[in-house]
Amino acid sequence: MMDGGTWWSGTLLVAGRSLVEGVSSRSWRVVTALMLLLGLAVVVVPRLVGEQDVTYRLATVGETDAGLAAPLQAAAGAGGFEVDFAVVADADAAEQAVREGDVDVAVAGTGADTTLYVRSDNFSTFPALVSQAVLAQTTTASLADAGLSPAQITAIQATPPPEQVSVGRVADEGRAAVGFVVGIILYLALILTGTSIAAAVALEKSTRISEVLLAVLRPTQLLVGTVLGVGALGLTQIAAIAVPAGIGVATGTDLDLPSSATGDIVLGVAWFVLGLLLYAFVFAALATLVEKVTEVNTATLPVNVVLIGSYVLAVTVTVRDPNSWASVASSLFPLSAPLVMPVRWASGLVPVWQLALAMGLVAATAVGLALLASRIYARGLTLSGRRVRLRELLTD
Amino acid sequence: MLQALGLSHSFGDRQALAGVDMTVRPGILTGLLGPNGAGKTTLMRAMLGVIQPDAGTVSQDGHPVTFQQRQRWGYMPQERGLYPAMPAGEQLVYMARLHGLSRQDAHSRARALLDELGLGDRWADRTDKLSGGMQQRLQLGAALVHDPDVIVLDEPFAGLDPVAVDDLSRTLNDRLQSGRTVVLSSHQLDLVQDLCEQIVMIDHGRTVLEGSVATLRAQSGRRQLRLGLAPDAPRDWLDRFGDVRTVEDLADGVRLDLPPQVDPLAVLDAARTAGPVTDFGLDLPTLSQLFLAAVDDGEVERTSAGAR
Numbered sequence: 001m002m003d004g005g006t007w008w009s010g011t012l013l014v015a016g017r018s019l020v021e022g023v024s025s026r027s028w029r030v031v032t033a034l035m036l037l038l039g040l041a042v043v044v045v046p047r048l049v050g051e052q053d054v055t056y057r058l059a060t061v062g063e064t065d066a067g068l069a070a071p072l073q074a075a076a077g078a079g080g081f082e083v084d085f086a087v088v089a090d091a092d093a094a095e096q097a098v099r100e101g102d103v104d105v106a107v108a109g110t111g112a113d114t115t116l117y118v119r120s121d122n123f124s125t126f127p128a129l130v131s132q133a134v135l136a137q138t139t140t141a142s143l144a145d146a147g148l149s150p151a152q153i154t155a156i157q158a159t160p161p162p163e164q165v166s167v168g169r170v171a172d173e174g175r176a177a178v179g180f181v182v183g184i185i186l187y188l189a190l191i192l193t194g195t196s197i198a199a200a201v202a203l204e205k206s207t208r209i210s211e212v213l214l215a216v217l218r219p220t221q222l223l224v225g226t227v228l229g230v231g232a233l234g235l236t237q238i239a240a241i242a243v244p245a246g247i248g249v250a251t252g253t254d255l256d257l258p259s260s261a262t263g264d265i266v267l268g269v270a271w272f273v274l275g276l277l278l279y280a281f282v283f284a285a286l287a288t289l290v291e292k293v294t295e296v297n298t299a300t301l302p303v304n305v306v307l308i309g310s311y312v313l314a315v316t317v318t319v320r321d322p323n324s325w326a327s328v329a330s331s332l333f334p335l336s337a338p339l340v341m342p343v344r345w346a347s348g349l350v351p352v353w354q355l356a357l358a359m360g361l362v363a364a365t366a367v368g369l370a371l372l373a374s375r376i377y378a379r380g381l382t383l384s385g386r387r388v389r390l391r392e393l394l395t396d
Numbered sequence: 397m398l399q400a401l402g403l404s405h406s407f408g409d410r411q412a413l414a415g416v417d418m419t420v421r422p423g424i425l426t427g428l429l430g431p432n433g434a435g436k437t438t439l440m441r442a443m444l445g446v447i448q449p450d451a452g453t454v455s456q457d458g459h460p461v462t463f464q465q466r467q468r469w470g471y472m473p474q475e476r477g478l479y480p481a482m483p484a485g486e487q488l489v490y491m492a493r494l495h496g497l498s499r500q501d502a503h504s505r506a507r508a509l510l511d512e513l514g515l516g517d518r519w520a521d522r523t524d525k526l527s528g529g530m531q532q533r534l535q536l537g538a539a540l541v542h543d544p545d546v547i548v549l550d551e552p553f554a555g556l557d558p559v560a561v562d563d564l565s566r567t568l569n570d571r572l573q574s575g576r577t578v579v580l581s582s583h584q585l586d587l588v589q590d591l592c593e594q595i596v597m598i599d600h601g602r603t604v605l606e607g608s609v610a611t612l613r614a615q616s617g618r619r620q621l622r623l624g625l626a627p628d629a630p631r632d633w634l635d636r637f638g639d640v641r642t643v644e645d646l647a648d649g650v651r652l653d654l655p656p657q658v659d660p661l662a663v664l665d666a667a668r669t670a671g672p673v674t675d676f677g678l679d680l681p682t683l684s685q686l687f688l689a690a691v692d693d694g695e696v697e698r699t700s701a702g703a704r
Contacts, residue, residue, distance in 0.1 A: 021481060021482065025481075203479075203480075207479070207480065208476050211471070211473040212471055212491070212538065215471040216466065216495055
């Protein structure tokens with residue numbers, strides 16, 4: 001029997017070879033570069049776009065009153081935009097300036113006779129802000145006329161507006177969008193890595209390299225080594241996109257995302273590792289059924305169907321209704337959890353115990369599947385000369 | 397000494413090995429012979445531990461072979477067995493390291509072996525960019541790079557030209573000289589009869605003939621005496637040898653089948669007494685003839701055993 005040290009040294013040699021071959025292949029380099037670019041784009045592009053400051057132009061008849069300008073300036077400071085003030089001669093000129101698009105809003109008249117000119121295609125919040133400022137100015141004047149002191153007026157106006165709670169299917173739309181993107185990338189990365197593992201196994205079997213290797217290695221060494229090597233290639237690609245995106249979200253982008261979205265990205269990477277452990281051994285085992293490399297897609301169809309089905313469920317049902325029974329069930333069911341739970345988790349409405357349960361179930365299922373897969377793998381590799389049927393390997 | 401005893405193995409309901417025996421001694425090139433589908437590859441895979449036989453044992457020097465011992469074996473499968481995209485040198489380094497050599501040793505051994513095989517300038521070339529003949533040599537290199545004690549080659553001569561056959565047997569002979577154990581399989585019985593010293597013939601997963609090539613051929617009892625005689629010389633002297641059968645009778649000579657108890661020299665003397673002998677020769681049976689005879693006997697045995 002061999003001791004653990006020998007087992008690992010052989011396994012790591014296999015993993016190292018897969019890794020070196022993968023890194024030196026052009027397809028891996030291209031995909032990884034794309035992932036890195038995508039990860040950087042998430043951070044950089046909104047910043048570039050965000051640097052274009054929004055400036056609203058307000059026209060008043062005669063010099064702009066300080067009582068009107070002050071609250072607008074304050075709102076501008078808080079809302080991240082600027083306000084330019086222009087002066088027009090009369091109400092007609094004010095209307096004309098708005099019509100021509102020279103200014104966004106124009107104010108004419110005073111007190112109750114004030115008119116606000118707004119272009120019909122202006123859907124921004126700026127007209128409402130101006131309207132509010134005009135109203136506040138008029139109210140202040142009325143309160144002063146009624147004999148209230150400036151301190152009393154300030155106290156009245158300081159009354160806070162009622163708290164607004166937005167009620168939706170997700171806690172935060174931006175964070176849910178992150179979950180959606182994490183779902184897409186997880187799906188692509190798992191399919192890509194699984195297919196690479198299957199292709200590597202099919203190549204070894206069809207070229208009879210497996211014969212030479214099995215004369216010096218245990219089947220488990222070959223299986224685990226291949227999964228480790230190709231899995232590390234996949235993890236590198238995931239890291240290429242997740243690290244810049246995660247850091248970007250954590251340090252604040254102009255995407256208006258809560259920093260908890262970084263947690264969702266980190267969790268996405270954890271789900272990739274769990275998902276890989278779950279599916280990779282199955283991909284490898286199914287690939288041993290082939291006689292020619294070209295048959296590998298047919299052989300791995302069962303696991304591909306599971307992946308595609310889970311993904312479609314995640315991006316159609318779970319994104320829209322994360323707490324429907326289908327979403328809850330498929331996010332806990334171990335075969336679909338790696339793709340559904342990360343998307344559902346980003347809704348912000350999932351209890352932590354459900355996340356822990358899903359992860360535990362996936363890990364346990366992964367161990368069971370890996371044991372079964374290594375049996376299929378060991379027998380499938382040595383049956384050559386024809387396509388092997390799965391049933392032959394599972395019986396007796 | 398390498399020994400397989402009573403190996404049996406089935407793939408589903410097809411029995412590939414049915415209690416086959418084989419002995420391979422160090423320093424003696426041993427051929428595992430038999431027609432296609434006889435079970436040669438399965439026997440080799442069972443000996444190498446690639447498959448676990450249903451029954452039987454594989455032992456080295458009297459003890460069951462261990463995984464550690466097999467680390468010191470080298471195996472060349474029948475086809476390919478190389479990573480297409482891997483550079484030739486790396487291929488050998490990888491195989492050497494799998495067999496437990498350090499990185500440094502693996503490199504120096506790979507370097508030396510590529511030179512020995514005439515591939516010294518191909519270290520960095522991708523394997524699938526090498527010619528067919530070069531790939532075959534590289535494949536041999538992958539089996540030899542860790543200087544194995546036991547070398548197992550499956551159909552190494554298939555598809556080789558005469559020069560390559562010569563190169564291969566010289567490479568193997570170097571290993572045999574230093575006491576390595578070498579066994580190779582072939583379905584081309586008459587090609588290996590001049591290369592192998594010892595043979596094991598199998599058919600339908602059973603051993604049908606085993607022994608040294610020279611002894612098997614000499615003792616087969618199927619020797620043929622070829623005699624060149626004067627035109628229209630009489631044949632009546634042949635009547636004294638009742639057991640001798642005339643295989644071929646031409647105007648200028650005869651070919652005779654001699655049973656084991658007949659001394660060929662006595663037949664030659666009788667012919668010379670009767671008239672001039674222009675040419676003579678004793679032909680031993682070829683391995684294919686021995687195989688066919690052994691299979692025939694086996695059929696008879698099996699049939700009679702079934703009737704009983």
